[in-house]
Amino acid sequence: MAKPVTLSQHLPLRWLGVLPFFAFAVLFLILPTLYIVIGAFRTPQGDFTLDNIIGLNTPTIRNAYWISVKISFWSALLGCVIGFAMAAAITVGNTAKGLRNPLMTFSGVASNFAGVPLAFAFIATVGPAGIITLYLRTEFGINLRAYGWNLLSAWGLTVTYLFFQIPLMILIITPALDGLKREWREAAAILGATGPQYWRMVGFPILLPSILGTMALLFANAFGAVATAIALTGPSLNIAPILLFAQIRGDVLGSPNLGYALAFGMIVITGLANALYIWLRARSERWLK
Amino acid sequence: MSFLTLTHLEKTFGQNRVVKDFTLDIEKGEFISLLGPSGCGKTTVLRMVAGFEQPTAGDITIDGKDVTGLAANSRNIGMMFQAYALFPNMTVADNVAFGLKVKGAPRAEREARVAEMLALIGLSDLGGRYPFQLSGGQQQRVALARALAPRPSVLLLDEPLSALDAKVRVSLRNQIRQIQQDLGITTIFVTHDQEEAMSISDRIVVMNGGVAEQVGAPFEIYNRPRTKFVANFVGTLNTFEVEVADPASGRVTLAGQSLTLPDAPLAARAGETLSVALRPEALRLGRQPDAESLLTAQVTDVHFMGSVIRLKADLAGAAVSLDTFNRPDTPPPVVGSAVEVSLSGRDFILLKA
Amino acid sequence: MTRLFAWGALLTGIVFFLLPLYGMTEFSLRMRRGVYSLDAYRAVLVDPQFQATFGYSVVMALFTIAFGILLVVPTAYWVRLKMPELRPVVEFITLLPLVIPAIVIVFGYIRLYNTSSWLPLTGSAMGTNILLMFGYATLALPYMYRAVDTGLRTIDVGTLTEAAQSLGAGWGTILSRIILPNVLGAVLSGAFLTFAIVIGEFTMAALLNRPAFGPYMQILGANRAYEPSALAVIAFAITWACMGLIQLVTRFSKHERAKA
Numbered sequence A: 001m002a003k004p005v006t007l008s009q010h011l012p013l014r015w016l017g018v019l020p021f022f023a024f025a026v027l028f029l030i031l032p033t034l035y036i037v038i039g040a041f042r043t044p045q046g047d048f049t050l051d052n053i054i055g056l057n058t059p060t061i062r063n064a065y066w067i068s069v070k071i072s073f074w075s076a077l078l079g080c081v082i083g084f085a086m087a088a089a090i091t092v093g094n095t096a097k098g099l100r101n102p103l104m105t106f107s108g109v110a111s112n113f114a115g116v117p118l119a120f121a122f123i124a125t126v127g128p129a130g131i132i133t134l135y136l137r138t139e140f141g142i143n144l145r146a147y148g149w150n151l152l153s154a155w156g157l158t159v160t161y162l163f164f165q166i167p168l169m170i171l172i173i174t175p176a177l178d179g180l181k182r183e184w185r186e187a188a189a190i191l192g193a194t195g196p197q198y199w200r201m202v203g204f205p206i207l208l209p210s211i212l213g214t215m216a217l218l219f220a221n222a223f224g225a226v227a228t229a230i231a232l233t234g235p236s237l238n239i240a241p242i243l244l245f246a247q248i249r250g251d252v253l254g255s256p257n258l259g260y261a262l263a264f265g266m267i268v269i270t271g272l273a274n275a276l277y278i279w280l281r282a283r284s285e286r287w288l289k
Numbered sequence B: 001m002s003f004l005t006l007t008h009l010e011k012t013f014g015q016n017r018v019v020k021d022f023t024l025d026i027e028k029g030e031f032i033s034l035l036g037p038s039g040c041g042k043t044t045v046l047r048m049v050a051g052f053e054q055p056t057a058g059d060i061t062i063d064g065k066d067v068t069g070l071a072a073n074s075r076n077i078g079m080m081f082q083a084y085a086l087f088p089n090m091t092v093a094d095n096v097a098f099g100l101k102v103k104g105a106p107r108a109e110r111e112a113r114v115a116e117m118l119a120l121i122g123l124s125d126l127g128g129r130y131p132f133q134l135s136g137g138q139q140q141r142v143a144l145a146r147a148l149a150p151r152p153s154v155l156l157l158d159e160p161l162s163a164l165d166a167k168v169r170v171s172l173r174n175q176i177r178q179i180q181q182d183l184g185i186t187t188i189f190v191t192h193d194q195e196e197a198m199s200i201s202d203r204i205v206v207m208n209g210g211v212a213e214q215v216g217a218p219f220e221i222y223n224r225p226r227t228k229f230v231a232n233f234v235g236t237l238n239t240f241e242v243e244v245a246d247p248a249s250g251r252v253t254l255a256g257q258s259l260t261l262p263d264a265p266l267a268a269r270a271g272e273t274l275s276v277a278l279r280p281e282a283l284r285l286g287r288q289p290d291a292e293s294l295l296t297a298q299v300t301d302v303h304f305m306g307s308v309i310r311l312k313a314d315l316a317g318a319a320v321s322l323d324t325f326n327r328p329d330t331p332p333p334v335v336g337s338a339v340e341v342s343l344s345g346r347d348f349i350l351l352k353a
Numbered sequence C: 001m002t003r004l005f006a007w008g009a010l011l012t013g014i015v016f017f018l019l020p021l022y023g024m025t026e027f028s029l030r031m032r033r034g035v036y037s038l039d040a041y042r043a044v045l046v047d048p049q050f051q052a053t054f055g056y057s058v059v060m061a062l063f064t065i066a067f068g069i070l071l072v073v074p075t076a077y078w079v080r081l082k083m084p085e086l087r088p089v090v091e092f093i094t095l096l097p098l099v100i101p102a103i104v105i106v107f108g109y110i111r112l113y114n115t116s117s118w119l120p121l122t123g124s125a126m127g128t129n130i131l132l133m134f135g136y137a138t139l140a141l142p143y144m145y146r147a148v149d150t151g152l153r154t155i156d157v158g159t160l161t162e163a164a165q166s167l168g169a170g171w172g173t174i175l176s177r178i179i180l181p182n183v184l185g186a187v188l189s190g191a192f193l194t195f196a197i198v199i200g201e202f203t204m205a206a207l208l209n210r211p212a213f214g215p216y217m218q219i220l221g222a223n224r225a226y227e228p229s230a231l232a233v234i235a236f237a238i239t240w241a242c243m244g245l246i247q248l249v250t251r252f253s254k255h256e257r258a259k260a
C-alpha cells in the first residue's frame, strides 16, 4: 500500500536536490556552448552546412589560429621546463627545501595574477618605455629592440604568459615529484645506476605523463586567455581569442556563423588539449596506484 | 677473513645513537637474520652495508675489500625493499633487466639472464606485465629476481615479506631460502618476526637498542638465550622463582620438588631465590618417564591451534603456557580441570637481567 | 653539478618573477618627475570611474560568492549523500569551464539571451548584471566545487545528517546549521578564490558592456602611463590578500578539526 506512494515521491525528491545545479549548468554553460557549436554548422537560414568550417580556411583566420597555437605551445613548453626545474629544486635532493613554502605560496598568487594587470606589470618592466628597457639603454647602451625584443608581439605575449604558466606548473608537478618514492631511487642506485641514469630511466619516465598532461593543461589555459593579450597589444595582434573578441563586438568577419565556427574551433583545440591531459593523468595514476 | 665483515659500526642521527659498536662476521654463502623490535636499528645497519648511510664510525669489508666509503652504485650488492620498490613504468622483464642495462650488458645477454631469473622465481609467463598488474607476492618475487639478476656478491633483504598476507609470506620465505641456498649467495635478512628469522636463517643476530645482544644459530638463540631480552623476544617463556638448595650441583626446589639446573655451579647461595624460565614445550602433559619431576596444574584456558594445543595453567603459583600435540584419540583437557605436568631441571634457562 | 643546476633554475625563476613586480612598483611611483611619489595611486583612487567600477566589481564578486555557495554546497552535499552515482557527471560539468574558454561561453550568452530571445536578459541593465553574475559563477564553479567537495570528504555527511534528522531538523536547518559550519573553511577558500577571479575579470564584463573593474583597467591602460602600474600593484595586492586569506582559513580550519 505505502510502497508506490513513497517510490513516486522518492524519485522526484531525490532529483529535486540536484535540479538547481543542472538547471544552472544547462542554461549558463551547456546551452550557450551548444548554441555556438550548432551555429557553426548552420546557414543564416538555419540549414545544415559545412561552409562555416571550410570558411575558417582564410589566411587571416588560419594565421590567427596558428599564432595562438604557437604562443600557447611555447608558453606551455617553457612553463613546463622552467616550472619543472624549479619544482625539482625544492623537492628532490636537499637543495632548497627552505624555499619550498614561500615558493608554493607565491605560485598560488602568481597563477591567479593574470589578465589586465599582468600586462601592465610587463609593460612597466620590459615594455617600450619599461624600467628594464630604459635602464639597459641608458646604463649599458643596450637597445632591446635592436635585439629583436618586442613585448607587444607574439613572443612578448609568450613571455608574459610564463608569469602564470610557470607557477601553475609548480603547483601541479610538486605533488607528483613528492610521489617519487625513495625506494625507486635507492633500488636504482643499488642496481648500479648513476644519478642521471636513474632520472633518465626511472624518475623522468614516471613523471612524463604528469608533465605532458600539465603541458596540455597549460596549453589550453593560454589558448583561451583574452585579457592579457588585449591589454598588452590591443586589437593589433592577430590571435584567435582577439579575433573572436572583435568578431563578437563588431562582426569583423562579416558573417555571424563564421564567428560561431571560429569559437567552435577554439573549443575543439582546448577540448583536445584537455582530453590529452585527462588521458595522460589516468595513465600515470594507473601506474602509481 | 670472513666474506662480509662489519667492524665496530656506529651510526648517530643528530643526538640519537642508533647503532652502537656493531660487529659481525659473515661467511660466504651464509644466511644471517637481523631480528629485533621496530626501531632497534636493523634497517640502519642494512643501509650502511648497502651504502645509503655512511657509518659514523667503523668499517665494512666485502670479500676482503674495504667498501666503507664506496657509493651504493659501485658495491655490487642486491637489495629487496619492504614493498612497492619495482619501477612502475617498466614491465617485469625490464625491471629484472635494469641492473644489467645500466652496466651496459648486451641485449642478448640481458634477455637470457631475464629468462633465467623469471624461471627461477616461477614467473616466466609474466615478463610483459607491469607491476600494477601483479599481486603483492608476485611483485616481491620480481623484486628478488631484479636484485639477483646482476649477480651481486651480497643480498640484502629489508622486511621483504611484511606487507604480504600470512600464507604468501610463508611460501615466499621458503622460496627465498631455497634460491639463496641454490645460488650460495651471502644474505642479510631483516625482520621483526622471530618465527620467520628462525625458520630460514643460518644464524640470527638479535638486536635491541642498536646493540647486537646475541648472535647464534636459531637452535642456540631459542634454547640458550643469553639475556632476558633475547629470551622474551624469541618465543614464549614461563618464568618461575626457584629456591637454591645446592649451588655447586645446581640443585634447586620448585613447589617442594627437587630439580637440577644445567648451568652449575650456580652463582647464588643456598636459600636464595633465582629467576628461571622454561619454554612452553618443556612442560609436558601427563607422567613422562624421563622427566625429573611431576607437578599438578589447574587449567585456566585452552587454545586449540590444530596440530598444537596451547594450555594456560596455574603451576606452582605461576601462570604458565604449555604446549602439547594434538592426538585424534585424546580430547584436550577442559578449563578448570587439574592436570599432571612433567618437567626437568635441565630444560630451565637461567636468565641474566 | 645537480645542486648548481637546481640553484640556477631557482634563481632564474625567481628573477623572472621578481622583475615585473619590481618594474610595476617602481613605475607606479614615478609619476612625479625626479622623485618617488604616490601620485599615480592618488590619481587612480580619486578617479570616480575607478570608485564606481571597483565598487561594481566588489558587489558582483559578493553576489557571485553568495550565489556560488547557495548553488554548490547543497548540490555537493546532496550528491554525496543521496546520489553518489551522479558524481562523475557533476564533476565533469564543474570542470567544463576550464575547457571551454570564457570568451566562447559569453559569446553564447550574448546570442542566446539577447533582446529577441525567450529570456531577454541582455535587454536591461539589471538583466545583464544577473547574466554576468551567472557567468562569473560559471568561471568560479571548478574551484568552488572542488573546495567544497574536498571539505565534505573530511566529514561524515551521512551520520551527521541522520543525527540531525533524528533530532527533528529539516533540510534547511541541516544545511545551514550542520553542513555549512563544517565546511566553512572550504567554502571560504572557494569564496576568496572567486573574489580574486571576479574582481579583475575582463572578457565577460567587456563583452556584456558592464562597467566593471577589468574593462576600466584596460581602458586606462590604453590612455595613461603611470596609473596602470598603480592599478597592477593594487590588483596584485588583492590577489595576494585573497591567497593569504585562503592559507589562513585552511590552517585555521585544520586546527579546529584537530581540536574537535
Ligand SMILES: Nc1ncnc2c1ncn2[C@@H]1O[C@H](COP(=O)(O)OP(=O)(O)O)[C@@H](O)[C@H]1O
Binding pocket: B013, B016, B018, B036, B037, B038, B039, B040, B041, B042, B043, B044, B045
Ligand atoms: N634518516 C634518519 N634520521 C634520523 N633518525 C633516523 C633515520 N633513520 C632512522 N632513524 C632512527 O633510527 C632508529 C632506528 O631506525 P631503523 O634502523 O629504521 O629501525 P628498524 O629498522 O629496526 O625498525 C629509529 O629510532 C629511527 O627513528
Ligand SMILES: [Mg+2]
Binding pocket: B039, B042, B043, B044
Ligand atoms: Mg626497518
